[in-house]
Structure formats: C-alpha cells, structure tokens
Amino acid sequence: MKTLLLNKEDVGGLISMKEVIGTVEEAYKAFNSGQVIQPPYTCIHLPPPRGEIDFKLGYCEANEIISMKSSSGGFPNNPTEHGVPSGMGTILLFDARTCALICVMDGSLLTGLRTGAAGAVSVKALARTNAKTITSIGTGNQARMQIRAIREVMTIEAIHAWDHHPQTLARYKADIEREFGIPVVMARSKQDAVEQADILVTTTRGKGSLVEADWVRPGTHIVAIGTDTQGKQELEPEIFRNAKIVNDSIAQCVE
Amino acid sequence: MKTLLLNKEDVGGLISMKEVIGTVEEAYKAFNSGQVIQPPYTCIHLPPPRGEIDFKLGYCEANEIISMKSSSGGFPNNPTEHGVPSGMGTILLFDARTCALICVMDGSLLTGLRTGAAGAVSVKALARTNAKTITSIGTGNQARMQIRAIREVMTIEAIHAWDHHPQTLARYKADIEREFGIPVVMARSKQDAVEQADILVTTTRGKGSLVEADWVRPGTHIVAIGTDTQGKQELEPEIFRNAKIVNDSIAQCVE
Structure with a gap:
C-alpha cells in the first residue's frame, strides 16, 4: 500500500x-x-x-x-x-x-479554490446572464479567489471594491488589475460599491450587518461567503425577505 | 514548518x-x-x-x-x-x-498498544493484588496485546484461554508461551476457563452473552474489551448487578 x-x-x-x-x-x-x-x-x-x-x-x-x-x-x-x-x-x-x-x-x-469555485457555480446557475459588474466587500485572499473563479464563467467588465483598510484595498486593486486585467474601482463607501453591483461578493469576517437592503438593486446576485458559522453576519436580514435563497447544505445553514 | x-x-x-x-x-x-x-x-x-x-x-x-x-x-x-x-x-x-x-x-x-495499556491500567488500579491467573475469552491480536500489557503490571502465573476455533486457540497458546513464557491452558469450555479467572479478559466481536454470571467468582476483575459500540455484548447483564463498574468515558458508554 x-x-x-x-x-x-x-x-x-x-x-x-x-x-x-x-x-x-x-x-x-x-x-x-x-x-x-x-x-x-x-x-x-x-x-x-x-x-x-x-x-x-x-x-x-x-x-x-x-x-x-x-x-x-x-x-x-x-x-x-x-x-x-x-x-x-x-x-x-x-x-x-x-x-x-x-x-x-x-x-x-x-479550500480556497473550492470556495471560489462554489461562488462561480452559483453565478453560472443563478446570476443574470447580462451581469457585467462585480462588487467585492472584502479584499483578502478569498475575495481574489472569487474573482479568479467567477471570471471562468462570465466576462467581468469592472469590479467595485471596498475594504475598511485603504492600503489593503489599494493592494487588491493592483493585484487584480495585474493578474486578470480587470479594472478595479476603489469605492468611497460600501453603499457606493453595492449600488454598482450586478453581482455582490462578500468575503469579510462577518462581524455585523455590512450590507443594507436599500443599497441592493433588484436582480442582484449575492455570493455571501463570510457568514460561514453561527454568530457571523454580513447582510441585513431585510435582504432575505425578498430574496431567492439557495444554499449547499440546509442542515448546515439552520439551527 | x-x-x-x-x-x-x-x-x-x-x-x-x-x-x-x-x-x-x-x-x-x-x-x-x-x-x-x-x-x-x-x-x-x-x-x-x-x-x-x-x-x-x-x-x-x-x-x-x-x-x-x-x-x-x-x-x-x-x-x-x-x-x-x-x-x-x-x-x-x-x-x-x-x-x-x-x-x-x-x-x-x-491503537492496539493503547487498548492493551487500558486493560493494564485497570488491572493496576482495580484488580486484587494477589491475582495470578488470567482467563482470555478470545485469542486474536488484542487478546495478545492485553497479555503484553498486563504482564507489565503483575506476574501472570497462568492463562486459561478459550476460542471458538481450536486452531486459533492453539496458535495463541504457542505464541504466548514462546513470546512471554507464560503457560497457556486451552480450556475445554468457556465455563471452565472463566471459573479459573482472577482476571477475565474478553476480546471477542461482542456478538452475544458469552460469559454467564454464575461462572464468575466474587472478586474477579473483568477487562471487557470487545463491547466497544452499541449493539455489541459479551457479558450477561446479571454480571453488572453486583459489579463495581468503571469506565473511561461515561458519555461514550450510555445512550
């Protein structure tokens, strides 16, 4: 053996x-x-x-x-x-x-590739086919993996990105533009970023209600990655009221 | 790293x-x-x-x-x-x-060494200090491990062994006598074997009530190894009525 x-x-x-x-x-x-x-x-x-x-x-x-x-x-x-x-x-x-x-x-x-791929599979199956812009709330390793994956299933024209830390945001912009040739707009606020989204990707540590319902346009496809365990939150609960919710394992998403 | x-x-x-x-x-x-x-x-x-x-x-x-x-x-x-x-x-x-x-x-x-050692720790802590004979119901790999371990904490004068399969029993006798120099008596029946025990070791697949309460002498120390999951059994339930029961993890032993 x-x-x-x-x-x-x-x-x-x-x-x-x-x-x-x-x-x-x-x-x-x-x-x-x-x-x-x-x-x-x-x-x-x-x-x-x-x-x-x-x-x-x-x-x-x-x-x-x-x-x-x-x-x-x-x-x-x-x-x-x-x-x-x-x-x-x-x-x-x-x-x-x-x-x-x-x-x-x-x-x-x-692990990073799989989580990125999960986002891409959701985009392929559920996002509007005319989606062109992605908003990225969070600009760490998994935020990059999402772009690396989603670009395999659609043409991304622009990314609107936001992060607490301006330096991290600037590094994300430089890396994404160099690696994938996709222009990154550094948003002035979360709201500015979210309002531009055809597809909204959240990859934060899930420490609260980061995205408000009013900012999200109808038809936006949300890839919510950061909320991976009990106690974490990225989206205002109001967002779920009118959303079609799709998950991989219901047993792991409910209590 | x-x-x-x-x-x-x-x-x-x-x-x-x-x-x-x-x-x-x-x-x-x-x-x-x-x-x-x-x-x-x-x-x-x-x-x-x-x-x-x-x-x-x-x-x-x-x-x-x-x-x-x-x-x-x-x-x-x-x-x-x-x-x-x-x-x-x-x-x-x-x-x-x-x-x-x-x-x-x-x-x-x-895994084999640890399970053998668990038996020896129980003998060291709980068996009568004048214990001399061991009865082994089951003669496979773990039966040997128990002897290998228990001999580190007491002097074993004789082993009374029993197994469904006479050939397996004979091989056990040959191996134990060669490796540890402890005489092994091949018992004619489970009852004959159990009645000789100061310490009774059971290491079977736990498919039923192998040991009857009437055969066990007062003061016998029982090392019950085979019953390691729900649905397995080696001892007649009556044995537990008058026994002092000691286990490692209560949570894993009760439902």
Whole structure:
C-alpha cells in the first residue's frame, strides 16, 4: 500500500480553477441526489487569541473516496510569532473499498479554490446572464479567489471594491488589475460599491450587518461567503425577505 | 514548518508498552480532570460486506497537542482481495499553539498498544493484588496485546484461554508461551476457563452473552474489551448487578 504525499506547491501544479469549478458542480449534484454521506463537522475551539480547527468528512459513492479535511483558522499571531499562516489545512483521502489511506495533501489551497469555485457555480446557475459588474466587500485572499473563479464563467467588465483598510484595498486593486486585467474601482463607501453591483461578493469576517437592503438593486446576485458559522453576519436580514435563497447544505445553514 | 512521517515500523521502534501504559494512565487523569477536550467521534459505515471508519479527536491542554485518529475495521475481504489488513489506522498530530500539522503516523499499532495499556491500567488500579491467573475469552491480536500489557503490571502465573476455533486457540497458546513464557491452558469450555479467572479478559466481536454470571467468582476483575459500540455484548447483564463498574468515558458508554 502506498500513500501519495502532496504539498501546497504540488497541489497547485496539479489542478486548475476550471477543473475545480467542474468538480464542485458535480459534487453539489452528487450531494443533493443522496450519493454523498457527509456527517456533521467537528470543531475544536482553542483558547483566545487562538481560533479553531474543524474536521470535515465526506464519502462519495460515485468514486468510492472518503475524504477528511482538517482546517484551522483565526490564529492572528501565527505569522509573526511562529512563522506559519494564520490558517492551515490538510486533506486525507481514503480508498473506500478498503479504507486504505491513499493520499495526504495540503488542504489550504484546495479550500480556497473550492470556495471560489462554489461562488462561480452559483453565478453560472443563478446570476443574470447580462451581469457585467462585480462588487467585492472584502479584499483578502478569498475575495481574489472569487474573482479568479467567477471570471471562468462570465466576462467581468469592472469590479467595485471596498475594504475598511485603504492600503489593503489599494493592494487588491493592483493585484487584480495585474493578474486578470480587470479594472478595479476603489469605492468611497460600501453603499457606493453595492449600488454598482450586478453581482455582490462578500468575503469579510462577518462581524455585523455590512450590507443594507436599500443599497441592493433588484436582480442582484449575492455570493455571501463570510457568514460561514453561527454568530457571523454580513447582510441585513431585510435582504432575505425578498430574496431567492439557495444554499449547499440546509442542515448546515439552520439551527 | 516540517511534518514528521512515521510508518508502522517507525512507531514500533519508538515506543514501548511500558511507556504507553504510563501515558494512558496520565491521559485518563487528564481526561477526568477536565484538561482534555474530546468531541464525540464520527463514524462512516460502508455498504456490507465492508465495515466502518471512525474519526476521533482530542485536544490535550497539558501538552498543547491536538490529535486525530482515523481507524477502520471490519473489512473481511481486504487481505485476500486487496492485500491490505482488514482494519487500518492513521494518526495526525497538530501543534495546538498554531494548529500546524506536526506528525502523520500509522495508527494501527498504537491503537492496539493503547487498548492493551487500558486493560493494564485497570488491572493496576482495580484488580486484587494477589491475582495470578488470567482467563482470555478470545485469542486474536488484542487478546495478545492485553497479555503484553498486563504482564507489565503483575506476574501472570497462568492463562486459561478459550476460542471458538481450536486452531486459533492453539496458535495463541504457542505464541504466548514462546513470546512471554507464560503457560497457556486451552480450556475445554468457556465455563471452565472463566471459573479459573482472577482476571477475565474478553476480546471477542461482542456478538452475544458469552460469559454467564454464575461462572464468575466474587472478586474477579473483568477487562471487557470487545463491547466497544452499541449493539455489541459479551457479558450477561446479571454480571453488572453486583459489579463495581468503571469506565473511561461515561458519555461514550450510555445512550
């Protein structure tokens, strides 16, 4: 029995965003047609200022693979005090025919790619086909991943971006324009940014009602990424009243 | 950041049963004094004739280590059809200060050693100090591990063993006598074996009431290993009526 070991660089060299989008699309179909067993995830919270580590499991009957992903996040002192990222991930793959461990790989890049791809799949399936502009509330790593993914499924003419920190916003603009050649407008306010959106992407830490209902134009497609656990919020509840709400796992979205 | 990789042979060369017993004793103390966070384990059942794979987590504050063990079992066709054991295991260790993955190691040997050590810790703490004879109902790998562990905490004068399969029983006798120099009596019946016991070790698949209450002498210390999940049974319920019952995690033993 052999186990394949892949570091982050290996993973990056083996997979493209286009493939991840196709795979995420297939995975949603498999999950929603009952071909995937996905137990609730388990979480260990560390004492502050440390964050948490999650363990997520899935068994896909179609390819007879069991996967386990550990994923940590919210360790602000990691880069300065320990020289490692504030969040890390590891993925194990098992051959479900025998439960032999067939692969151990870095999970941080795949996590970012997958979440980006999820946004793109939603745009492909649900956004208006004449959508041209994206508004990005939040300009960190996942905000970039969303653009990297969504540009695979539509032509983005412009991005209106907003961030608490002007320097972070300016870096986002420079990076996106250099990497993808898409013009980025640094918005003067969240409201200014949101009012321009055909597609609104939120990738913040979800610390409150960032987007007000009045700012959102009818027909806007919202990709709400930051609100990934109980207690986080990005959208004013009023937005949900008239929205068509689509999610991946209802069980993980309700209490 | 470096991650240590250890296969089964590496693990075997790095740790002794004596160390495992001491560590398991410390772990029980830490767990029962609230220094360990141990979420409920998660299990994925595969379609028959395949078995299951469990994922178990723990965070120990004392040494700032988070561990995850995957452990599969009950794949009867693995050895003949796929050339791998019927059960396998993998352990990940994370530095809880950063959640960096610091070690990936084989978990099958450690699982066997740990379970053996748990029996030995119970003997050390609870068995009569003049105990001399052990009865072993079941003669597989874990039956051997129990002897390997218990001999570290007492002098075993004789073992009375019983198994459904005479050949398996004979192999157990030969192995134990060669490896540990302890005489093994192949019992004619379960009752004959149990009636000789100062310490009774059961390591079967837990398919029913194997041991009757009338056979057990007062003061017998019972190490019940086989009944590790809901639906399994080794002891007649009447045995529990007059027994002092000690377990590691009450939450995992009751519904």
